[in-house]
Amino acid sequence: MAPANKTRRIISxxxxxxxxxxxxxxxxNVRMARYAQAVRDQRPETYVEMxxxxxxxxxxxxxxxxxxxxxDRAPDNLRVRAALxxxxxxxxxxxxxxxxxxxxxxxxxxxxxxYMNLLWCLVQLGRYREAFxxxxxxxxxxxxxxELYRRASExxxxxxxxxxxxxxxxxxxxxxxxxxYLMEHLKQVYRALGDKEKAKTVDxxxxxxxxxxxxxxxxxxx
Numbered sequence: 001m002a003p004a005n006k007t008r009r010i011i012s013x014x015x016x017x018x019x020x021x022x023x024x025x026x027x028x029n030v031r032m033a034r035y036a037q038a039v040r041d042q043r044p045e046t047y048v049e050m051x052x053x054x055x056x057x058x059x060x061x062x063x064x065x066x067x068x069x070x071x072d073r074a075p076d077n078l079r080v081r082a083a084l085x086x087x088x089x090x091x092x093x094x095x096x097x098x099x100x101x102x103x104x105x106x107x108x109x110x111x112x113x114x115y116m117n118l119l120w121c122l123v124q125l126g127r128y129r130e131a132f133x134x135x136x137x138x139x140x141x142x143x144x145x146x147e148l149y150r151r152a153s154e155x156x157x158x159x160x161x162x163x164x165x166x167x168x169x170x171x172x173x174x175x176x177x178x179x180x181y182l183m184e185h186l187k188q189v190y191r192a193l194g195d196k197e198k199a200k201t202v203d204x205x206x207x208x209x210x211x212x213x214x215x216x217x218x219x220x221x222x
Contacts, residue, residue: 043073044069044070044071044073044074044077044079044080045070045079046070047066047067047069047070047073048066048067048070048079048080048083050063050066051063051064051065051066051067051070051083051087052083052086054066055083055086055087055090056090058090060087060090060091063087064087067080067083067084067087070083071084078104078107078108078109081100081103081104081107082100082104082109082111082114084100085097085100085101085104085114085117086117088100089101089117089121092124094121094124094125095121095125097117097118097121098118098121098122098125101114101117101118101121102118105118110143112143112145115138115143115145115148116145116147116148116151118134119131119134119135119138119148119151119152119155120151122134122155123151123154123155123158126158128155128156128158128159128161129159129161131151131152131155131159132152132155132156132159132161132164135148135151135152135155135168146172146175146176149168149169149171149172149175150168150172150175150176150182152165152168153165153168153169153172153182153185154185156168157185157188157189162189162192162193163193165189166186166189169182169185169186169189170186173186178209180206180209180210183202183205183206183209184206186202187199187202187203187206190202
């Protein structure tokens, strides 16, 4: 029985050691967790992420509150400024968004979304020629994106710059091949310029796409 008693004593000692170690580590872990939370609370990125989440959910007032917390901690942080532009853009505060996007880009941001959104702010504000000039600047600087051509063509169309819109429509349709909205507007551009043949060609393409869509729908719903 002696070996068994010795084994039990050894096991008891180890259990006691483990329990004591566990009890000692609890306050240490709690302190570490509190410290980590304190560090996170001081990081502007923590509040930027919260602001972005709320903005995506459409809660722009809540997003602004979290953004303000981030700005209090890092008022010159480029990401913090960009987050404000996104909040303004999402809430359709076009003039405010435009000003902050300009600041972000002037400070060196190469984020394509900022360029695309700045362009759309100009369109929404009816500043079509300025939008056209900005789109050309983007192309010259190598800031290209499918939405650049779509938004630039819309700016030209709304501003009556029909001839200038054609290259943008043509490039946009390379990315959005079956976009009836773009094609319909391009047809109207050709008609406005008196180019009946090209307008007719685009009209035929539209009819072909619509016929294909109709046939596909009929197959699904006999």
